[in-house]
Amino acid sequence: QLQLQESGPGLVKPSETLSLTCTVSGDSISSSSYYWGWFRQPPGKGLEWIGNIFYSGSTYYNPSLKTRLTISVDTSNNQFSLKLSSVTAADTSVYFCSRARLQYLEWGIWGQGTMVTVSS
Amino acid sequence: QSALTQPASVSGSPGQSITISCTGTSSDIGTHNYVSWYQQHPGKAPKLIIYNVSYRPSGFSSRFSGSKSGNTASLTISGLQAEDEADYYCSSYTGFSPQWVFGGGTKLTVV
Numbered sequence: 001q002l003q004l005q006e007s008g009p010g011l012v013k014p015s016e017t018l019s020l021t022c023t024v025s026g027d028s029i030s031s032s033s034y035y036w037g038w039f040r041q042p043p044g045k046g047l048e049w050i051g052n053i054f055y056s057g058s059t060y061y062n063p064s065l066k067t068r069l070t071i072s073v074d075t076s077n078n079q080f081s082l083k084l085s086s087v088t089a090a091d092t093s094v095y096f097c098s099r100a101r102l103q104y105l106e107w108g109i110w111g112q113g114t115m116v117t118v119s120s
Numbered sequence: 121q122s123a124l125t126q127p128a129s130v131s132g133s134p135g136q137s138i139t140i141s142c143t144g145t146s147s148d149i150g151t152h153n154y155v156s157w158y159q160q161h162p163g164k165a166p167k168l169i170i171y172n173v174s175y176r177p178s179g180f181s182s183r184f185s186g187s188k189s190g191n192t193a194s195l196t197i198s199g200l201q202a203e204d205e206a207d208y209y210c211s212s213y214t215g216f217s218p219q220w221v222f223g224g225g226t227k228l229t230v231v
Contacts (some may be wrong), residue, residue, distance in 0.1 A: 002136055037220075039166075046122060047158070047166065049220040064217045096165055105154040105213045106171035107220075113165050 002026040004097050004111035012091075012118050018084040022097030022111060029078045030055045035100040036080045037107060038071060040093035048093075053098070054082055087118045121206045123148070123221035124210055131229040135156045137198040142210030143191060149219055150191040154213035157186055160225075161206045169208075170195060197228070205230045 008020035022036070028035060038083030051061040053071045061069050070083040084091060094115050098107040125143040130139040142149070142157075149155055157174045158166035168177055170186035173193065183198045193212070197204055210223040 006185045046225040047211075047224065049211075049218060053218070060217075060219050064218075081187070104172050104175070105209070105220075106156045106168055107158075107166075107175060108167040108168045110167070 002099070002109050004090065004099065004109060006095060006097050006111045006114040008095075008114060010053070010115060010117060012087055012116060013120050014088055014118055015086055018082070018087050018091060018118070020082045020095055020114065020116070022080050022082075022098075024078045024080075024099075029073060029080060030075045033102055035102065035105075037057055037098045037100060038082045039096045039098060039107075040091075041096070041113075042090075042093045048086075050082065050095075070088075089118050092116065092118045122224035123218075124212060124223035126208075126223035126226045127132065128212060128224070128225045128228065131151070131231050133231055134200050134202065136200050137196060138228065139209055140195045140197075140210075140228070142193040142223050143165045144193070144221070145165075147210040148191075148214045149188065149193050152213050152215065153188070153207055155186070155188060155193045156211045157184075157193075158209045158211065159206050160209065167210065184221070196217055200230050202230050204228060 003025045012018045035052045038050040059100045069084045073080045094113045097111045100107045100108040157170035160166045173188045174186040208226045
């Protein structure tokens with residue numbers, strides 16, 4: 001059964017870089033049938049698409065975050081990662097990783113999410 | 121401000137039916153059938169309940185149905201149950217940047 005698990009620091013200082021990893025188990029991240037994506041949800045607010053990556057390394061970023069964002073894939077460890085630089089309190093959110101099928105472009109499998117707080 | 125517009129809240133009684141609307145533009149919902157709906161209970165991850173406008177994931181309740189007309193998608197929940205109380209989000213693929221957009225979410229209360 002496919003599972004996604006986010007990991008990374010729960011507290012990041014302002015102006016530093018937020019780094020998260022999503023570990024995929026139960027399927028290969030190297031499949032050509034899926035996108036692997038990141039989302040976030042500020043406390044009490046709605047969902048925001050951050051960006052996604054294909055196994056080949058092709059990336060698609062939310063233009064509102066593009067200048068600070070890097071998403072990468074590590075096929076050898078079946079993981080993909082998120083780096084968001086120069087963070088501020090506005091980046092405080094629950095961060096989710098997810099998988100979409102290319103055929104339907106729906107985010108059908110989600111990790112449980114990880115809370116990241118930006119504070120000094 | 122979210123790219124897709126949903127009502128902030130809806131309510132219904134057990135056994136009743138409710139419909140949540142999701143209004144976009146001709147660049148997202150109006151162009152693509154890649155419209156999805158997600159259910160989110162407090163403190164939990166979103167759960168896909170409808171994809172491709174009206175398809176249900178395998179094993180998911182037939183009480184949930186989706187449709188689309190023009191730039192507006194709709195989620196209908198029939199036979200409301202207490203466990204349906206949650207936040208519901210619509211989403212659409214756009215084909216350009218940003219690739220995916222969401223609605224602001226609708227809080228369903230089963231009274």
